[in-house]
Amino acid sequence: MTTSPEELLPTTCRTLLHRIATAQAEGRSPSLVAAVVRDGQLVWSDGRTCVDGHAPDEDVQYRIGSITKTFTAVLVLRLRDEGVLDLGDPLEKHLPGTGAGQVTIAELLAHTGGLAAETPGPWWERSSSSLRPELADVLGEEPFRHPVGKQHHYSNPGYTLLGSLVEALRGAPWEDVLRREVLEPLGLHRTSGQPQAPHAGGWAVHPWADVMMPEPSEDLGLMAPAGQLWSTAADLGRFAVFLMEGDDRVLSAQSVRDMRTPAAPTLPGDWDSSYGLGLQLARRNGRVLAGHGGSLPGFVAGLWLSEEDGLAAVTLANCTSGVPASTVSTDLLRIVAEAEPRIPEPWRPLPEVDAVVLELAGPWYWGTQSTVLRLTADGGVSLGPVTGGVRDSRFRPNGDGTWTGLDGYYAGELLRVERRPDGSVSHLDLGSFVFTREPYEKGAPVPGGVDPEGWRGLPRS
Known part of the structure; x- marks a missing residue:
């Protein structure tokens, strides 16, 4: 991904700047950075206030929280594509002894396994990973909250299980596998499990006063596959392009399309929000969007894309709450899509036809x-x-x-x-x-048969 020579119009850029400036001011975030990708290229980025003495740019790391889950899902889909596992396999087949082995891999990916939303111990995002040394400490004695497969219930421990599954089948730590199989092939050199300078520090802003307090930055240990990663607006833009187009070195276009397909219980064509295989899905302003939000103490993040428009947007801020990062990202998408609608490809006849x-x-x-x-x-x-x-x-x-x-x-x-x-x-x-070529065509094997008298009008009385 490179900077596009076809930059956005000045009026569009000012509208984008106004949106993130409003988000930073109203959300009272110490800093905020955002970026827009169009047709595979970074076309706009900007930041507000400062990190390490200068305005944050697309190369400054922020913690991305649950966007990490999408990276973990990519690793699982790679195992599926290699034939190592089937998404319909129960977890017990590949990772025995968890106490949640009847849940399928697909159900874990789509948060339909019925597992609890959080771990049974202390607030894991602000607690040392030494408090969760084993999977039993992550799941607890009663890991289920709902019947398996019946409804969508977001589960952080579910993605811990998926990370442990990856480690068991690859024989290497989750982060090492992620770096080798996803980050390096896609050129995401500024995405990592631990912060690398330049990076923002995480802050809690008092809800009723303009004062701040630093948030602890814990290593999540076994929970890392659910929210450990740090990344940049530029790297997440590259990742969004991959989620739209695929990359045969990592996952095919069809496999990333599988990720963007609703997998949680919905009616086809009758949903406003859903969940695919590691991706949140939404309908906004007539568009089908895919992406993920993320938060950890001190940070919020949002990555969203519109395949139809060839657009993706990323928003990163270093505050525990206040900035609706996913909403800001979807707003950035809408602004560009409406101000500069995609130019259709010219129609051309097929080169050959059967x-x-x-x-x-x-x-x-x-x-x-x-x-x-x-x-x-x-x-x-x-x-x-x-x-x-x-x-x-x-x-x-x-x-x-x-x-x-x-x-x-x-x-x-x-x-x-x-x-x-x-x-x-x-x-x-x-x-x-x-x-059939005609409605209820005579002679065709239409179930129930076709009335031999055919079509008729209403008889006159």
Whole structure:
């Protein structure tokens, strides 16, 4: 990621500056820094007040709290992609003896395992890691608060289990694995488990007086995979680009798309906030956003991205509370997206097309609902209502005349073309649904059959 020659407009920059200046002043943070990435490049950053005697820039470290969880999730997805584990595996299969072994790895990633939100001991974020030397001290005698898999309940101990899982399967400390497999390949050289100069110090600001107190900076020990990391606005911008595009040295584009897909209980297309595999998800101002917030005593952080707009924004501040870092980041996204909307790529015809697939393009009907199959530039197809809707999915070819759903309602489902004895297309079969060229087409194997008298009007009385 490099600084873009196509900088933001001065009016946009001033609006962004006004937003973070307001956040710093109203939130009473000793310092604040923010950055915006567009189309893979850092296009704006700015800071307020000072760290080590100068205004903070995109290279100053702040503690990022629970954004660490997204990094831990990437390590787990790498194990999935290598075939070392399946997300449906119970934890006990790979990490026995925890007392929470019936929870699946996917449920831990999505915070649906029913585990407690916090550890049973003292406030772990402000306590020495020596108070939690074993997993038993992190989970306690009663680790569950809800039935497994039934609801989303954010759990810090759940990500401790995932970090221990990574260590068990890699045979190395979590931070060493993270550095080798994620930080170094992505060039995140200013992201680390311990602070590296220049870095901000963490402060608590009195709620009713303009005075401050330094916050302790504890090593989180076993809880590190849930919130240990320090990072910079520039490094988190690079990480956000990876979460949008993937990087085959770390995770493929499909795997980061899996991370951005709702995994907590929701209805497809019917949610305003959800959780994927290590990422928070939200709908804001007509956009689907992915990211994560973070906080530890003395620090708040927010990283959010919009794949549709090619935008990401990061906000970091060194106060225990007061600055809504995630809200500021989503506001920065909105400001740029509305002031400088993304220029669409020019339309170009496909370089080549399979005549057999082209034959399938156009309208189909599931019952009386009109649906359109379109060819996509990547060699796949999409199928969805004419005007869009919740059952709009993309499919990848399997090489045998079938396609597998990539997203939406039909994610993972198989699309097959059924032909008549003479080779002509009869219908499409998709997860038991029959799509025909005409509504309830005669002769098609529509479940329940087609009335032989066909369509009719209402008889006159």
